[in-house]
Amino acid sequence: MADKTEFQAKIEHNLALASMGGVGFDRNAYGQYAVVPDGHQLQSLEKFQDRPNNIKTDHRFVSAKSFSEYLTRFFTDSMLITASSDKAQMYAVIDYHDADPECGVVLPSHGAHKAIYTARKTDKIKAWLSMCNTPLGQIDFGLFLEERAVDVIQPMAAEIMEMVMQFEATKKVEFKSSTRLADGSRQFSYVEDNQTRGGITLPDKIIVRAPIYQGMEPQDIKFLLRYRINEGSLKF
Structure with a gap:
């Protein structure tokens, strides 16, 4: 310069x-x-x-790997990288302001060479998150579990399908009470036709294995299950 x-x-x-x-x-x-x-x-x-005179570009990435490779290729000592957890973004200014190593005087730069990485949630995670804080009846919840059973690693697939069949079999019964068991699961008691009594046991959590963001490795994610009895019906 x-x-x-x-x-x-x-x-x-x-x-x-x-x-x-x-x-x-x-x-x-x-x-x-x-x-x-x-x-x-x-x-x-x-x-x-x-x-x-200088690089003027605003590259946008949805792949963490591509974003990292780009920053490695154009690395400078003055590069500035910031992140926003709210926006799930990383923002890099490659030609950021520098400082003279001898006198410490700030050497201003145009800050025109930028790169932005926006993390995008995978379809699997979006499907599960869409169920959070959304009240569901046992039939709707059973249909969801049947569709997404492939994502679940705990309980086992056979147990998930058994839950689905139980939801179908008890869709007309009247649930009366629930009891928390030692392992954290819940046992629900019901009455059918005002005579037959029975019960079903449901887990307190489901563990899903899936990548949270596109391009990332799968990881285990715990979803806690909350149940309530509303006018004889089981709600999730």
Whole structure:
């Protein structure tokens, strides 16, 4: 980067050329300009250079791997990376302001070379999260479990399907009470046709194995199950 003395000399040199009716242009130089008479428009000469003065781009990524590879390729000592958990984003300014290592003076930069990574949730996780804080009846919850059983690692698939069949078999019964067992599961007692008594036992949690964000490795995620009896019906 030219210091102030060199830059001032360049200005004076170009002004002298302009006063003589000629303007020099170097295709390999940066930050060139033209001095024009009053009433004329000042035009940048950057587009005629072999290379632009600086990189101006705003790349956006949905792959953490691609984002990391891009930052590695264009790494600079002045690079700044920030993150937002609310937006699930990482924001990088590759040509951020720097500091002179000798005197500590801040060397401003354009901050025009940027890269943004936005983490996107996978369809699997979005499906499970859509059920959170959404009251469901036992039939609707059973249909959801039947559809998403492939994601579940605990309870086993056979136990999940047994739950689904129990929900179907008890859709017309009247649930009366529930008892928490030692292992955390719950046992629900019901009455059918005001005579037959029975019960079903349901787990207190379901563990799903799935990647949270696209491009990430799968991990185990625990979803807690909450039940309540409402007017004889079982709600989730």
